[in-house]
Amino acid sequence: MANDFRANSIRMLPNLAIIRNGMYPDALVRGWPDIRTLYDVFQKGGVTICPNNPYLGHRTYTLVTSPTDPSQTVKQWSGYIWRTYRQTADEATLIGSALIHLREKLTGKRGGQWCFGIYAQNRPEWLVAEQASYAYNAITTVLYDTLGPDVVEYIVNHAEAEIVVTSADKVAGLLKLAGKMPVMKAIISMDPLDGTAGAALRGWAAEKNVALLDWAEAITLGKANRAPHTPPSAQDIVTICYTSGTTGMPKGAILTHENIVSALRAMALGGTGFTKDDVYVSYLPLAHIYERQVIQNVARVGARIGFFRGDVLLLIEDLQVLQPTIFCSVPRLLNRIYDKIIAGATGGSPIRAALFRTALETKIQNLKNSGTLTHPLWDRLVFKKVQQVVGGRVRLIASGSAPISPDVMTFLRVAFACDVVEGYGQTETSAMGHITWPTDMTPGHLGPPGPCLETKLISIPEMNYNVTDKPFPRGEIAMRGYNNTKGYWKDEKKTRELFTEDGFLLTGDVGVLDDRGRVSIVDRKKNIFKLSQGEYVAPEKIEQTYQKSDFVAQIFVHGDSLKSELVAIVVPDFEVVVPLAAKRGWGSTPVEISRNKAFRKAVLEDMDKVGKKSKLRGFEFVKAIHIEPELFTIDNGMLTPTQKVKRPEAKDKYSKEIAGLYAEIDAQPKAPSKL
Structure with a gap:
């Protein structure tokens, strides 16, 4: 296949199973000759290339009389309103000048690197503050945006954030913690701080001895105290990015300009290059480095960024108005699509269903045979409506x-x-x-290393993963490159634990490298934990397997070193379950269905089928389940901001149910022992 060679990696030092990207085997890339910092990315990118082109877009609304109830008002949304690159750069200068002036006035400090916080959903002002x-x-x-007050307090103090730039709805919470x-x-x-509510917040801030300005006041302050730019060097810290953990407080990863710019160039060289004609929709949290990374590549080429309205339920309409060409997402959302x-x-109708299956099977076969993504008949008759869901112009979907x-990867293509x-x-x-390289149509892998790094595997004997395994080496994925963090902020112990002696970053993920370095x-x-019979279990792998069951929306797998079996808390996918429950007499509401013993048995039987199909080992099968009708969410304390189950919290919350499941297992007749 044309250009498919680019998906290959070459193996370096075979005895250590170290690999590099096949396009850049001799030296790791670390940025462009004239772009070494994120200041360069923006100023030498969009601001220079196309200063008057639209850059940041958002939608506003006006309140109008409801067409169905004249006594009520409803929101009438505009199309996208745009800031140009030049307008954004000028605004960032004023906000930055205000920040510098406030810091000096309130703390007496001048010069040097210092920290301020950003606390809001995705919006233009977020990026203006970042550019500042x-x-x-x-x-x-x-x-x-989803952190609880304890973590907000921890991060502000730990990072020494002297000023916080935030949306108006977060001001009261910050003042409460002041x-x-x-x-x-x-x-x-x-946002503006007008009216009675604004006056109340200003009074409260004065009592707390915290200066409180709205955006317009900060702009005015910046105009009165305009400061010349003081651009960073490549080695300067750009952000302290706190990673949500499943235990304890988050760790602050230190990222420098060189780290992020090296990753940016690697992304650009990976076959997914953006152009100034692209349009990107920003809805994934800017608190995560994934979204911030993509945003920087947009700015580098002078493309557009349109922000969603802050509500994922309105995202489809935003996509249809914006008509993006680049759509980045996560498996959770792509699976739902x-x-x-x-x-x-x-x-x-059966005819419509048969037509869809024929169209899908034909295109999948063409993809396998020739790598063809389009079809003159089936795209027009069947898939045009599907493509309109995301605006009709998407040329690249990225998942991370x-x-x-x-199966989902192939379907999306x-x-x-x-x-x-x-x-x-x-x-x-x-x-x-x-x-992955775009022309590599083989699903089920994550491609070769980016050009800015090299990868090796490290054997994990206790889990039976070894770099000597055949046909391919297996082990913990470790990476070394210019994109790697310098360590964790104020945490030397965790920093030492993160790296090997030769500088490879330990990911905690177990991988297999095929013969092309993918x-x-x-x-x-x-x-991982150990069962009583000495077997090591990685619950997250098992959870991912069981989520393939149509019944399972969320699952928490638990094991105990004093027990030989696994048990689980299962949250059903009620969109699938409710219609089926009506036919089978399991009940009509989530709570009623969850208490039905026949339903619980059906779920466990389906999980067993999925486990066998996925070739789980005997001790990896869950032997008893409790059905939970309420979704795990960030708000109820069961999920981290990155949607991972908080294992200690889940264990504590369901301790009674877990004990009951083990009692249930213990009460079952045991097979006679073989002497």
Whole structure:
């Protein structure tokens, strides 16, 4: 296949199983000759290339009389309103000048690197504040929009964020914590602070001895105290990015300009290059390095960024108005898109369902035979409506944060008739690790290393993963390159644990490298535990397997070193279950269905089928389950901001149910022992 050689990696030092990208085997890339910092990315990118082109777009609304109830008002949304690159650069200078002035006035400090926080959903002011940090060599730390107050307090104090730039809805929460965050001297609201509510917040801030300005006031302050830019060097810290953990407080990964720019160039060289004609939709959290990385590549070429309205339920309409060409997502959302399309296409008339299946099978076969993404007949008759779901102009879909199933990957390629790539990285690697080449149509892997890094595997004997395994080496994925973090902020112990003696970053992920240097994630080293018979279990791998069951939306697998069996808490997918429950007499509501013993038996039987199909080993099968009708969410404390189950919290919450499941297993008749 044309250009498919680029997906290959070459093996370096075979005895250590170290590999590099086949396009750049001799030296790792670390940026462009004239672009070494994120200040350069923006100023020498969009601001120079196309200063008057649209850059940041958002939608506003006006309240109008409801057409169905004249006594009520409803929101009437505009199209996208745009800031140009030049307008954004000028605004960033003013906000940056205001930040510098406030810091000096309130703390007496001048010069040097210092930190301020950003706390809001994705919006234009978020990126203006970030660009201000680049212009004046400040460090940003991002407060997750979904973090609880304890973590917000921890990050502000730990990162020493002297000012927080935030949306108006977060101001009250920050002021409530102000007494516990003495380092925070000022808050800048991205929204106006007018009327009674604004006056109340200003009065409260004065009582707390915290300066409070809204965006317009910060702009005015910046105009009165305009400061010249103080651009960073490549080795300066650009952000302290706190990673959400399943235990304890998050760790702050230190990322420099060189780290992120090296990852940016690797992404650009990976066959997914953006152009100034591209349009990108920003809805994935900017608190995560994945989204921030993509945003920088947009700015580098002078393309557009349109922000969603802050509500994922309105995302489809935003996509249809914006008509993006680049759509980055995560498996959780892509899986739901896949499920909805399949259900809609096959749930109608038999003729319509048969037509869809024929179209899908034809395109999948063409993809396998020739790599062809389009079809003159089936795209027009069947898939045009599917493509309109995301605006009708998408040319590239990128998936990250977790592995996506091969079936969904192939479906996305043929249904949307566009390139689909999958990447693998971590906060600590600036979101860059491995990435698939667009012309490599083989699903089920994450591609070769990015050109800025090299990868090796490290044997894990206790889990039976070894670099000497045949046909391919297996082990913990370790990466070394210019994109790697310098360590964790104020945490030397965790920093030492993160790296090997020869400088490779330990990911905690278990992978296999095929003969072309493409990695596949097969397990997780972290969170492993030992059962009473001595077998090691990686629960996250087992959870991912069982989520292939149509019944299972979420699952928490638990094991005990004093027990030989696994048990699980299962949250059903009630969109699938409720219609089936009505036919089988399991009940009509989630709570009623969850208490039905026949339903619980059916779920466990289906999980067993999935486990056998996925070739789980005997001790990896869950032997008893408890059905939970309520989804695990961030708000109820069961998920981290990156949608991972908080294992200690889940164990504590369901301790009674877990004990009951083990009692149930113990009460079952045991097979006679073989002497």
